[in-house]
Amino acid sequence: MTTTGRCAPATDALVFDYLLRLADSDIVLAQRLGEWVGKGPVLEEDIAQTNVGLDLLGQGRLWLAYAGEVEARIAPRGRDENELAFLRDGSEYRNLLLVEQPNGSYADTLARQFLYDHWHLLALDALTCSRDERIAAIAAKAVKEVRYHVERSSGWIVRLGDGTEQSHERMQRAIDALWMYTGEMFAADATEEALAAAGIAAGVTLLREPWRKAVGGVLADATLALPADGWMQGAHGRGGRQGAHSEHLGHLLAVMQSLPRSMPDARW
């Protein structure tokens, strides 16, 4: 392993897979937030949430562009961002299960955002020290945006958790329902273990405690209970990052990919 950002071919395959993981969670969550545009609870919030979606979409594109470059080292050619986004099937998507969950109510959407944002910030923060310089550079740009996302979603969790009786109940239910998807974020498989050992990927198992502390602190401020850890979906070697998804991703991709797939020879 060198520190110059150029890896051995065997590592390149792992890096490609890892970059898709980072990209796909951003793209899928941005797609979900795109469903909200024009339907938010108040204009100011519509605008604010769309900014988060645009940030994630931008980050996803940076990861995909780099993934295409890495792919070119290990395959006859590397795919561009649109081929990767629009022409991969669900089983080839590498996003976390959490982000593909449907929007539901505003409480569900904010709970999903909040749980992801805190993980996302810790992961990106670790990646700013990646030995892969490109990864470190993208993470350094993204981490500033995500710091704002964390502040925004945490603020909302507190407002809704400690708002009215009804909002408290909805918020608690939303957190409880999504909790089973949080374990996956901290379960490293062989790919991530190898890349973390090489100093390229974030060691996600190390992020678990800081995440619990941060999330727990906000939930306490919000007068919400930290759910008990039960069985965690996708945290046992077969989950979103291995291409094993919930039913929801297929529908999301069917909508998102419909046009490029129906006119494969077209450019847009």
Next chain:
Amino acid sequence: MSTGTEWPLWEVFIRSQHGLAHKHVGSLHAPDAAMAIRNARDVYTRRNEGVSIWVARSADLHASSPDERDALFDPAGDKVYRHPTFFPMPDEVKHL
């Protein structure tokens, strides 16, 4: 009939770059000051318009009345000696 859940109105002031004063750019609704600042960031600085934000509850702003316009502002109209151009200077005198 109003539902009674309308967020209060805030006035937003943005400083566009170092050295310039905050300038009123518009208003928005927010439940509290912290969210007013965040909303102002998202609503009024999407195109790099600002480096600093002030917000104030619209209800807390006090304004001069249009009825007093003449009394307040007309008296300044004839104080021409306050302006440097009132004092012609010879061309050969520099740095004045």
Next chain:
Amino acid sequence: MYAQMVDTGQSRLAGLAELSPEERAFQSRIDADVKIEPRDDMPEAYRRTLIRQIQQHAHSEVVGMLPEGNWITRAPSLQRKATLMAKVQDEAGHGLYLYCAAETLGVSRDRMIEDLHAGKVRYSSIFNYPTLTWADIGTIGWLVDGAAIMNQIPLCRCSFGPYARAMIRVCKEESFHQRQGFDILMTLCRGTAAQKAMAQDALDRWWWPSLMMFGPPDAESVHSAQSARWKIKLLSNDELRQRFVDQTVPQADYLGLTMPDPELRWNDARGHYDFGEIDWQEFHEVLKGHGPCNHDRMATRIKAWEDGAWVREAALAHAAKRAARQREAA
């Protein structure tokens, strides 16, 4: 336009001699291009007309998010998706600036939204047409935003300060909208035969409704003369419509698209394009609620508003709790 057929509360234009001394004083300020500010004295009819016009304009921006929002999830490339999201987000911003301008006249945003949902206030007829293909997104940017800009640039000089200032901000942001639309169409028209056909089909469906955006012919516009005198309408419906046609036809030629109007031709004597008769019955039916999407658009807006009520309420409740705690701690 975005504010079509704004009712001024007048059945005819009053002669100057019929105006009260206050109204005459007000009119002379308008004539001298003095901007009217919210706390200034103003005739009640001016205030009511402005509230109606600005809120129609605001509602149009907000309802206008829906036809384009319909394609955010299906935008065919990541770049197009980002651009479209940013564009629809801008429209939320424009609605917000406009609501704020109307609020300076003493009407709350919630009240305006309730009036929209109750069907008491209109929004532009154009947003009651469906977006069926991706080419519709390009066509809306090109034609609908093009028509809007044409109307909004003169409004930057209108007599009411907050409205003029909102328009300046809107126009600054709007120019990217029209270009992104034209860029989508250029790509389609240079693309496959199927893409080109998609673009032509979209133009066929949107051309006439776009011309209707400017409102009924001047001869039938009873309120326009009063609005013009107040300088809250600076160019007539027919003037703006003609300008729009003259500007747009060469752009269609550039794209290699055919306008769906056999009577459209250059008139050398007039120095303008002549064009065919607009189906005003369709226009009035759409305004009355009989357009293809009137029902869906309102249902979507009302659902979003009602679904969001508990969120707005909780945020207020939290702010009150926090303020109470701070008072106790002090």
